[in-house]
Amino acid sequence: MLNESIKLTGRLSIKKYNKKKELVETKEVPNLIVTSGKEFIASRLVANTLDVMGYMSIGDDNSVPALGQTSLQNELARVASTESSSGVSATFDASFGPGVGTGSLVEAGIFNTSDSSVKTFDGDTDVTNSSDNIAIIGHGFQTGDLVTYTDGGSATITGLTDGGTFYVIRIDDDNLKLATSETNANAGTAIDITGTSGATHKLSYGSMLCRTTFPVINKGATETVAISWVITVG
Numbered sequence: 001m002l003n004e005s006i007k008l009t010g011r012l013s014i015k016k017y018n019k020k021k022e023l024v025e026t027k028e029v030p031n032l033i034v035t036s037g038k039e040f041i042a043s044r045l046v047a048n049t050l051d052v053m054g055y056m057s058i059g060d061d062n063s064v065p066a067l068g069q070t071s072l073q074n075e076l077a078r079v080a081s082t083e084s085s086s087g088v089s090a091t092f093d094a095s096f097g098p099g100v101g102t103g104s105l106v107e108a109g110i111f112n113t114s115d116s117s118v119k120t121f122d123g124d125t126d127v128t129n130s131s132d133n134i135a136i137i138g139h140g141f142q143t144g145d146l147v148t149y150t151d152g153g154s155a156t157i158t159g160l161t162d163g164g165t166f167y168v169i170r171i172d173d174d175n176l177k178l179a180t181s182e183t184n185a186n187a188g189t190a191i192d193i194t195g196t197s198g199a200t201h202k203l204s205y206g207s208m209l210c211r212t213t214f215p216v217i218n219k220g221a222t223e224t225v226a227i228s229w230v231i232t233v234g
Helices: 035-046 182-187
Strands: 008-017 023-030 055-059 075-080 082-086 089-096 103-111 118-121 133-135 146-150 165-172 175-179 201-205 208-219 224-233
Touching (some): 008 035, 008 208, 023 208, 035 208, 075 089, 175 182, 208 224
Antiparallel strands (some): 008 224, 055 075, 146 201
16 A cells, blocks of 8 residues: 555756866756655565665666666666755765766666666576576576566566566576565575566666656766755655
């Protein structure tokens, strides 16, 4: 119910500075709190197993923000943010300095991990139905890591849900299974899955709180973009 009824709003202020640190451009836009962000808040109400939101990213894809998104559509850079709260609002501030995320910026997001890695696998050849194993070379995940599964337009793997969050059971560097909870992951209790066709299946680490798009800001190699993002409850 919380995922459906909680009311969150947000706006961000984007400022661009030239190499002399002179303010040359300012934009202010609203954002979308995505479903994974609401689920993150619900989880934090009862446990602290998920890392707090402490990172901000920018990208260059202006696809319309949607509730089911779990990452930027084409991330260029991610940096640590600073956080503060006042009353019912939380503020996230981040600076993308010279050489960090240059290009035609049109999207931004808030995350709880520094790792923007997304692992892609083939739902047919990389899934072993008899053992529920998923083979991903050098996946880098540890047991208990929270990941988001997306089918990328292919038929969803049986036992999983597109956009759903699951917990990793690490078998070795190149193999893993998925569990419905951290407790099950630590116990080695895997989800019964059946592979499907398509090489576009993905596992993404961490949670995204919100995503927004904005009119293009062309960031040169010597310029800095600073973002101040306010999230308000109620």
